[in-house]
Amino acid sequence: MKTQVAIIGSGPSGLMLGHLLRQAGLDAVILERQTEEHVLSRIRAGVLETVTTDILEDLDIADRMNTEGLPHDGFNLADGERLIRIDVKGLTDSHVMVYGQTEVTKDLIDAAPSRGLEIIWEAADVALHDVESDAPYVTYKKDGAEYRIDARFIAGCDGFHGPSRKAVPDAIGRPFEKVYPFGWLGILADVPPCNHELIYANHERGFALASMRSMSRSRYYIQVPLTEKVEDWPDDKLWDELCRRLPPEAAKNVARGPALEKSIAPLRSYVFEPMRHGSLFLAGDSAHIVPPTGAKGLNLAASDVRYLSRALISWFEKNDNDAVAAYSEQALARVWKSERFSWQLTMLMHRFPDDGPFDRRVQVAELDYIASSEAAQRTIAENYIGLPL
Ligand code: RFL
Ligand code: PHB
DSSP states (O other): OBOSEEEEOOSHHHHHHHHHHHHTTOOEEEEOSSOHHHHHHOOOOOEEOHHHHHHHHHTTOOHHHHHHOEEESOEEEEETTEEEEEOHHHHHSOOEEEOOHHHHHHHHHHHTGGGTOEEEOSOEEEEEEOTTSSSOEEEEEETTEEEEEEOSEEEEOOTTTSSTGGGSOTTTOEEEEEEEEEEEEEEEESSOOSSSSOEEEEOTTOOEEEEEEETTEEEEEEEEOTTOOGGGOOHHHHHHHHHHHSOHHHHTTOOOOOOSEEEEEEEEEEEEEOSEETTEEEOGGGTEEOOGGGSOHHHHHHHHHHHHHHHHHHHHHHOOHHHHHHHHHHHHHHHHHHHHHHHHHHHHHOOOTTOOHHHHHHHHHHHHHHHHOHHHHHHHHHHHHOOOO
16 A cells, blocks of 8 residues: 555544645555554543644534533642632633543544545554655554555654654664653543532642543542552542542532543653654654643644644645754654643642652742742643643
8 A cells, every 4th residue: 555644543643643634635544553442442631722622623523522522711729728720711811621532532533534534443563664765664464464555754643652763763862751650540430520620639648630521520530659550449449539639628529430440640751852753753642741730741742743744734735845854843842841841730739759848848839929929820821721833
């Protein structure tokens, strides 16, 4: 098979990129290791920046998001009993959209056949070849047979564990990494949220987050040591711990229900430079990871593919090399700003096992400053809604 852009991975970055390229009349094929059912059952992000909602609008795949999504004009930082509201709308005249990544993925997958975007599910042993040349290709196995796709470019949208980043030689690629000594234990349940806006809570027992997917489906997280297993957390124990950590006003409104999903995600900050090598481009989690505290991962995938799609379209339409050459630097500039924000919010809101009284006093001083300064609140709000492209 021959195509213009071979895309590896059908997460949000691969799907959005595929649609943006098809919209411009380019050929693209997506290769995905998992089944469609598996991809649609993954529970991940919940907060969309304008950069992400704009892509769905521009693709005309935004109807369900606009009906079922919840625009949020603010969110809260809690410290023990204290609640600091960040008035996102008042400070930035903008908002974020609460609409699950699972739903975004479903809407993009559902629209693929009618837009001529082919997704090859259960593609095993995907391997990249000749990425330094002008004629790269990808091989994979499916149902026992081996296949080859020739392309002009390859987009590595295969997440943190995929093969694309590994196709960049060690002598060229440079990883930057920070691993945090805890994870987030998440629970999804069909119960109304305890508060109409998100609450990020710093508590002496550890961080907690009250989030939602709709007015009848809640998503909560608590910070746990990396040694914990999901089996250590029966539903009742998790609900009890969550209620201890949320501010009392919110805790008393927590409605309990059976877990639809429960999982532990480790927290990590990671950036790989450069995001281009020859005919291979990296986008989304294949090139960078943020801790989820800033709600930035999916939104960075969106900004990457916005830059990348523009560059590729300009290459195919106008033979323009400049945009393609600028991609890595352009994407990394925004990535690092989101890395900084996610790191800062993670440091502010979590309890670290090695922290002493000094570290805690610094957290309290920063929260005091945020509570008393509109400038500080504006900085947070501006980063939360997403910096301009
Ligand atoms: P994905 O979603 O990981 O998709 C990569 C795809 O590549 C496939 N793949 C392969 N395909 C073929 N061959 C191979 N060898 C392959 N290896 C892998 C995978 O099966 C998969 O389908 O990466 P992408 O598209 O870059 O999207 C990134 C986002 O998924 C991620 O950044 C966010 O989910 C992060 N994140 C959040 N981001 C936000 O913007 N806001 C949030 O509120 C937010 N909350 C979260 C999060 C991530 C979480 N977890 C579980 C990591 C909350 C959590 C708990
Ligand atoms: C979520 O709803 O899954 C969520 C919301 C905000 C975050 C992270 C995750 O910062």
